[in-house]
Amino acid sequence: MNTTIETILNHRSIRKFKDEKLTKNQIHTLVKSAQQASTSSFVMAYTIIGVTDEKLKEELQKVSGHPQVTNNGHLFMFCGDLHRVQLVADDNELENMKESIESTEQFIVTTIDASLAAQNLAIAAESMELGICYLGSIRNDINRVSELLNLPDHVVPLFGIAVGYPDDNPEIKPRFPLDIVYHENQYANDEEQRQLLSDFDIELKAYYEKRSTNRRVDTWKDQMIRKYTKSLRMDVTSFVQNKNLNKR
Amino acid sequence: MNTTIETILNHRSIRKFKDEKLTKNQIHTLVKSAQQASTSSFVMAYTIIGVTDEKLKEELQKVSGHPQVTNNGHLFMFCGDLHRVQLVADDNELENMKESIESTEQFIVTTIDASLAAQNLAIAAESMELGICYLGSIRNDINRVSELLNLPDHVVPLFGIAVGYPDDNPEIKPRFPLDIVYHENQYANDEEQRQLLSDFDIELKAYYEKRSTNRRVDTWKDQMIRKYTKSLRMDVTSFVQNKNLNKR
Numbered sequence: 001m002n003t004t005i006e007t008i009l010n011h012r013s014i015r016k017f018k019d020e021k022l023t024k025n026q027i028h029t030l031v032k033s034a035q036q037a038s039t040s041s042f043v044m045a046y047t048i049i050g051v052t053d054e055k056l057k058e059e060l061q062k063v064s065g066h067p068q069v070t071n072n073g074h075l076f077m078f079c080g081d082l083h084r085v086q087l088v089a090d091d092n093e094l095e096n097m098k099e100s101i102e103s104t105e106q107f108i109v110t111t112i113d114a115s116l117a118a119q120n121l122a123i124a125a126e127s128m129e130l131g132i133c134y135l136g137s138i139r140n141d142i143n144r145v146s147e148l149l150n151l152p153d154h155v156v157p158l159f160g161i162a163v164g165y166p167d168d169n170p171e172i173k174p175r176f177p178l179d180i181v182y183h184e185n186q187y188a189n190d191e192e193q194r195q196l197l198s199d200f201d202i203e204l205k206a207y208y209e210k211r212s213t214n215r216r217v218d219t220w221k222d223q224m225i226r227k228y229t230k231s232l233r234m235d236v237t238s239f240v241q242n243k244n245l246n247k248r
Numbered sequence: 249m250n251t252t253i254e255t256i257l258n259h260r261s262i263r264k265f266k267d268e269k270l271t272k273n274q275i276h277t278l279v280k281s282a283q284q285a286s287t288s289s290f291v292m293a294y295t296i297i298g299v300t301d302e303k304l305k306e307e308l309q310k311v312s313g314h315p316q317v318t319n320n321g322h323l324f325m326f327c328g329d330l331h332r333v334q335l336v337a338d339d340n341e342l343e344n345m346k347e348s349i350e351s352t353e354q355f356i357v358t359t360i361d362a363s364l365a366a367q368n369l370a371i372a373a374e375s376m377e378l379g380i381c382y383l384g385s386i387r388n389d390i391n392r393v394s395e396l397l398n399l400p401d402h403v404v405p406l407f408g409i410a411v412g413y414p415d416d417n418p419e420i421k422p423r424f425p426l427d428i429v430y431h432e433n434q435y436a437n438d439e440e441q442r443q444l445l446s447d448f449d450i451e452l453k454a455y456y457e458k459r460s461t462n463r464r465v466d467t468w469k470d471q472m473i474r475k476y477t478k479s480l481r482m483d484v485t486s487f488v489q490n491k492n493l494n495k496r
Contacts, residue, residue: 119367
């Protein structure tokens with residue numbers, strides 16, 4: 001196993017960072033790493049906003065609810081972005097670019113492009129002995145985050161990544177066994193999947209009972225029930241459409 | 249610069265592979281690497297289908313149009329997947345999980361989860377001296393791909409990744425200068441962006457004129473105009489909604 005794969009397999013989200021900022025040089029290396037990810041048809045359909053303003057961080061923390069939004073070495077906000085493409089349409093008075101820009105297909109493109117770039121940044125950071133934590137929680141109030149970052153049409157905030165020097169050493173969290181997420185040639189059948197999910201929950205229950213912090217009685221199924229029986233973030237739908245994305 | 253960041257910055261899409269298959273061991277290492285990526289609320293909302301059946305590969309190649317769909321060391325198809333969560337809802341007769349499962353928010357979750365896992369797989373592969381190529385082109389006929397892979401409700405094919413031993417050595421393609429994709433605290437203003445995009449196009453034009461293969465006269469703006477004035481893949485919208493995702 002090489003050091004890159006070791007870094008990848010050693011991933012744990014870090015939620016507590018030392019009080020030390022990243023240097024400009026580190027930030028540039030991370031953004032350059034993000035940028036080299038694959039991008040659909042060379043659109044590069046994302047924007048990263050680095051947040052250094054303490055008041056702005058506090059406002060974002062109110063949306064997220066997590067302390068690592070303010071307490072980190074650097075905070076990167078990842079946005080899906082077709083605004084640059086819209087500028088090209090405007091400057092060339094090309095009304096017929098609109099249908100495509102506003103399609104679900106192109107919303108998928110922006111989300112994938114932003115995510116591939118983000119994961120490059122995450123791996124690059126971890127390879128530098130920094131810790132990272134994704135913050136989907138910024139979508140708790142996506143309208144507010146958009147206002148705070150002054151995002152124009154065709155730009156949606158997707159998630160943050162807090163990066164910094166780890167002040168915590170959590171265990172690596174289990175994942176589904178390979179047979180749940182990886183199939184050959186055809187999607188798996190439901191009965192097989194149900195059995196594998198039940199087996200996984202036995203293993204996961206043992207992990208939650210034994211881990212060093214935050215022990216509890218829990219399973220994957222119970223987590224999914226708790227999560228999905230509350231209809232969370234239903235305002236994301238209209239927010240995205242009001243930004244003229246994912247609307248046709 | 250460490251070897252992981254070297255790998256990341258050295259990325260080029262490889263479109264021509266040697267006639268050598270990946271071993272089962274290599275495939276497992278790649279999938280395990282994918283799985284260790286961050287996942288929103290532990291949902292692990294994706295499925296990877298490895299395609300080994302030659303006839304199936306040929307059918308997928310007809311959709312994509314690219315030879316690397318059939319000629320590779322291994323083909324991974326990445327799907328956004330809330331089917332496992334739906335099984336939990338069904339088994340517990342929880343009708344009230346439906347609203348959340350069918351939301352745009354959760355469609356974003358599946359797309360991000362699949363993409364983070366995919367990029368881990370891509371970096372892991374490149375660290376093993378393998379080449380990779382993302383295949384968004386499988387969305388040229390997303391209904392057909394879904395049929396071919398036998399995907400149930402709440403599962404959508406997002407992209408493929410062809411992996412293999414490189415039989416090509418293309419140059420690294422430029423990216424936007426950092427100031428286009430990375431801003432601090434606020435989104436950049438349009439006039440600044442327009443200037444930066446024009447400057448970038450001068451640089452890009454020179455790259456296309458000088459590179460070793462497939463020389464042409466082209467700019468980023470012209471590529472965007474060519475791409476977005478054709479309304480491509482508009483059927484993705486109804487396909488995703490028919491899978492009961494992104495529909496409310």
